[in-house]
Amino acid sequence: MTAFTAAAAFKNAAHAAALTLWPSGSPVQVAFGHPGSVQGTEIVAFMEISSEQEPATLGPRRQRREVLQLTVVFSVFRGGGGEQEKIASDRAYELLGALEQQFRVTDTTVGGTVLFCFLTSHQSEGASDEQTISAGRQIWIDAVFTAEARITS
Secondary structure, eight states: OOSSOSHHHHHHHHHHHHHHHSOTTSSEEEEESOOOSSOOSEEEEEEEEEEEEEEOOOSTTOOEEEEEEEEEEEEEEEESSTHHHHHHHHHHHHHHHHHHHIIIIIOTTTTTTSSEEEEEEEEOOSSOOHHHHTTEEEEEEEEEEEEEEEEOO
16 A cells, blocks of 8 residues: 555455456456457456545554455456347346455455455446347446545655
8 A cells, every 4th residue: 555545455455356257268357457359258357446545543653544446347348149148137246246255255455455345336228239139148237346445655
């Protein structure tokens, strides 16, 4: 953790945690940021992060409470017709559930970078977009994980 924000350390540790769940060579492509032009059929991408700080205590150490929000995108593609829509959706939620459990149960401080981390919201269109339907079905879930850190500079 740096003296002014935990954002970079938190995102790095969250990405590393995902790599323990889905190591290189697994069917899930874990990306730090945009996954690039070569994309697998299952992607977990660590995207934008935001931070807000407020004073935590008054005193010589000038501690601050930092609330971090990290958006993680889960994408699952399945070739085929309409029967693949539910299969892709179920798998996307399975991936989201695995990362949620990692942060809520297994590694609650995300590698010691934050005090806690929870899934606080997620959103999915719930259906493939028109551009994808001719090739198969793709489900996207945008999930927001909220964490709190203490800055003690």
